[in-house]
Amino acid sequence: MSIEVQNITKSYGEQKALDNVSFSVKKGEIVGFLGPNGAGKSTLMKILTTYLNADEGTASVNGHNVATTQKDVQKSVGYLPEHNPLYLDLYVKEYLAFNADVYNVSKSRIDDVIALTGLTPESHKKIGELSKGYRQRVGLATALLHNPEVLILDEPTTGLDPNQLVEIRDLIKNIGKDKTVFLSTHIMQEVEAICDRVIIINQGKIVTDKNLEKLVTEVEEQVIEVEFDQEIASELLASLENIANYKNVQGTVWELTFNTEKDMRPTVFDFAQNNGLRTLQLNSKSKNLEQIFREKTKK
Incomplete structure (x- = not known):
C-alpha cells in the first residue's frame, strides 16, 4: 500500500480532530479526500507528511512509519500544503535550485519539473510576478523535485479562476x-474529473470510502420525473410497485421516489398506458457527488 492509516486519533485540547480513522490507498490511485471545514482533512495530511504526530494509532507511507522513520517518509512524499509557502523575491529556477539542495537532488531535475508542470513560459520570472495558477505550478514543481512516489495535495486549486x-x-x-x-x-467537479475513489470525513470520522463510479451509481432509492398529458389523482400513484413517495412538481409533472435500484421507467410507462395517459417526458434523476456529500456530512 502507498498509504496505510490505522486507528489514527488526534485532539487539540478537548476538540477531537480525528477519531479512530482508518483507510488505505493502493499504489497508482488518485483519491479525493472530502469533508466540511474543520472535519480533520488538513490534520490527517499533516500527520501523513510528518508535520504533526498522532495521539493514537499508526500510519505509514510507502511502508515507512510516519512516527518512527520520518526522514524516509519525507523522501518519498511530495506535499503541497493549502497555503503554498513561496519566496516571492526569488526567481522560479532560483527557488527550485534552493529546494533541490534541500532534497539533495541533481540540478538537472529542475528543467524536468519545469517542463512537467508547464512552467517553461514563466520560468524566467520572479515568483512574485506570477499569477496564482503559476504559483501553484511552482508549488507542484517543488513537490515533484525529488520524484516522490506519493503526492499529498491540500486544496491545490483554492483561489484559482476557472481557466x-x-x-x-x-x-x-x-x-x-x-x-x-x-x-x-x-x-x-474537481473530484469527478480527477479521482478514482472518494473518502469523505465528517467531524473526525470516515463516513464514506468508495470507488467514485460506484458511489454515484449505487443508490438505495431511485427518483423518476414524469410528465403526463393530463392531471392525475395522487392516490392513483400510490398503486405503483415499490413507490416510496410521490410529489407534484408543477401541473402534470410528478417526482416519483422508489425504494429499489431496479429501473422503474418501464413500470411508470406501463402505468400510464393502463390508465389512459401519455408520458410527455420520463427521466431518471441520479444523485451527483455534491448531493451525496451533503447527505453524508449534514448534522
Missing part, C-alpha cells in the same frame, strides 16, 4: 498516471 482551475486539474491528472495522489478539495 487556471482546469489547467491545474489536468496537470494533476497527468501526474497521477505515474504516482499515487491523495488530495483534499471542496470542489466536487
Whole structure:
C-alpha cells in the first residue's frame, strides 16, 4: 500500500480532530479526500507528511512509519500544503535550485519539473510576478523535485479562476498516471474529473470510502420525473410497485421516489398506458457527488 492509516486519533485540547480513522490507498490511485471545514482533512495530511504526530494509532507511507522513520517518509512524499509557502523575491529556477539542495537532488531535475508542470513560459520570472495558477505550478514543481512516489495535495486549486482551475486539474491528472495522489478539495467537479475513489470525513470520522463510479451509481432509492398529458389523482400513484413517495412538481409533472435500484421507467410507462395517459417526458434523476456529500456530512 502507498498509504496505510490505522486507528489514527488526534485532539487539540478537548476538540477531537480525528477519531479512530482508518483507510488505505493502493499504489497508482488518485483519491479525493472530502469533508466540511474543520472535519480533520488538513490534520490527517499533516500527520501523513510528518508535520504533526498522532495521539493514537499508526500510519505509514510507502511502508515507512510516519512516527518512527520520518526522514524516509519525507523522501518519498511530495506535499503541497493549502497555503503554498513561496519566496516571492526569488526567481522560479532560483527557488527550485534552493529546494533541490534541500532534497539533495541533481540540478538537472529542475528543467524536468519545469517542463512537467508547464512552467517553461514563466520560468524566467520572479515568483512574485506570477499569477496564482503559476504559483501553484511552482508549488507542484517543488513537490515533484525529488520524484516522490506519493503526492499529498491540500486544496491545490483554492483561489484559482476557472481557466487556471482546469489547467491545474489536468496537470494533476497527468501526474497521477505515474504516482499515487491523495488530495483534499471542496470542489466536487474537481473530484469527478480527477479521482478514482472518494473518502469523505465528517467531524473526525470516515463516513464514506468508495470507488467514485460506484458511489454515484449505487443508490438505495431511485427518483423518476414524469410528465403526463393530463392531471392525475395522487392516490392513483400510490398503486405503483415499490413507490416510496410521490410529489407534484408543477401541473402534470410528478417526482416519483422508489425504494429499489431496479429501473422503474418501464413500470411508470406501463402505468400510464393502463390508465389512459401519455408520458410527455420520463427521466431518471441520479444523485451527483455534491448531493451525496451533503447527505453524508449534514448534522
